[in-house]
Amino acid sequence: MSLNSEQEWAPPGVDPAQPSVARVHDALLGGMENFASDRSVARRLRDAVPEVVDLVWCNRAFIGRVVDFLIREAGIRQIIDLGAGLPTIENTHEVAQFADPMSRVVYVDIDPMVEPHARAILNGNAYAAAITADARDMAAVLGHPSLTRLIDLSQPTALLAVGLLHLFPDRDDPHGLVREYMAALPRGSYLAASNMLASVNPKAQALEAMLQATMGTGYFRDRASIAAYFDGLVLVEPGLVHFPEWHPDDRLPGPLAPYEELLLGAVARKP
Template identity: 85%
Template sequence: MSLDSDQEWAPPGVDAERPSVARVHDALLGGLENFASDRSVARRLKDAVPEVVDLVWCNRAFIGRVVDFLIREAGIRQIIDLGAGLPTVENTHEVAQFADPRSRVVYVDIDPMVEPHARALLNGNPYADAITADARDVASVLGHPALTRLIDLSQPTAILAIGLLHLFSDQENPHGLIQRYVAALPPGSYLAASNFVASASPKSKALEALLQATMGTGYFRDKAAIAAYFDGLVLVDPGVVHFPEWRPDDRLPGPLAPWEELLLGGVGRKP
C-alpha cells in the first residue's frame, strides 16, 4: 500500500483516490498506511509550509501532555479520543496507561482504516478499543457497544477533540457539537480541544488555502471562537494558548516560531 501505483488495493469502504485526513497525517509522519492521493497532499502541504511535519509532532506532544495531566493530576480514568487518526508513537492509551494501567481509552475516527490498525496495536488490551464512527453523530458515538463496554458515562470522562474541530465549517456548528458531548458527561469531566488559528500570518493563510483546496476542509478561527469551545467550563491554566505554551515539559527557549503559532488549544473542566 505504501508504493505508488495506478491501482492501489484498499480495504472495503475506503476510497484510495480520495485523500483522508488520517492518512495524510500518517504520510506526514512517514507512515505506511496511506495512498498516492494522501502522499500527494502531504507533499503539497510540505511545499507550502515546510515545517508542517514539525507542526504534526507538536500536536502529538500536546496530546501527550494533556493526557498525562488528565490521568496524573485531574484523576480521570476514561478518555474518548475523537478523530484519533491512525496509530503512531505515544498514542493516547499508551500515555494514559503508563500513568495508570487501568485507564480506559476509546478511539473514534470516521476513516475505516483506523479501527483495524488501532485494534492491531492494542493487541487485546482489555482497557482500550477503537470504533469507526462520525464524531458529528454524538448519539451513535456515545451509544456504540464498544464504547459503552469500556466507558461509564455516569463517571467523569475526558473528551479529546484535538485536531478535529477545524475540519468542520461554521455551518456544521462545531461549538454546538462540543456542547452536546459535554452535556452528556457528568460534573468533573474534561474537554481538551484545539483549532487552527486565523491570523495575518502568510503561513496561516497558505495552509488554510491549501487544506481547503486539497481536502475540502480546514477552517481557521480566531482566538475568541476557539475559547468559546470551553463556554461553561472552568479552564485549566494556562488557558487557551499555543501548543508549546500549554504546560511545557521544559521552559520555553524564547519567542515561538511562526509555525508554532498556527494552533491554539486548551483544557476545561465541567463544574
C-alpha cells in the same frame, strides 16, 4: 506501488483515490498506512508550509502532555479521543496507561482504516478500543457498543477534540457539537480542544488555502471563536494558549516559531 495495487489491499469502504485527513496525517509523520493520493497531498502541504511536519509533531506532543495531566493530576481514568487518526507512537492509550494501567481509552475516527490498524496496535488491550464513527454523530459515538463496554458515562470522562474541530465548517456547528458532548458527560469531566488560528501569519493563510484546495476542509478561527468551545467550563491554567505554552516539559517557554503560532488549545473542567 501503483494506485491499482493499492486498491487491491484497501479495506472495504476505503477509496484509495480519495485522500483522507487521517492518512495524510500518517504520511506527514512518515507512516506506512497511506496511499498515493494521501502522499500527494502531504507533499503539497509541505511545499506550501515546510514546517507542517513540525506542526503535526507539535500537535502530538500537546496531546501527550494533556493526557498525562488528565491521568496524573486530574484523576481522570476514561478518555474518548475524537478524530484520533491512525496509530503512530505515544498514542493516547500508551500515555494514559503508562500513568495508570487501568485507564480506559476509546479512539473514534471516520476513516475505516483507523479501526483495524488500531486493533493491531492495541493487540488485545482490554482497556482500549477503536471505533469507526463520525464524531458529528454524538449518538452513534456514545452509544457504540465498544464505547459503552469500556466507558461509564456516569463517571468523569475526558473528551479529546484536538486537531479535529478545524475540519468542520461553521454550518456543522462545531461549537454546538462540543456543547452536546459536554452536556452528555457528568460533572468533573474534562474537555481538551483546539483549532487552527486565523491570523495575518502568512503560514496560516498558506496552510488554510492548501488544506481547502487539497482536502476541501480546514477552517481557521479567531481566538474568540476558539475560546467559545470552552464556554461554561473552567479552564485549566494557563488557559487558551499556543501548544508549546501549555505545560511545557521539554524546553523553557520562549519566542514561538512561526508554525507554533498556528494552533490554540486548552483543557477545561465541567463544574
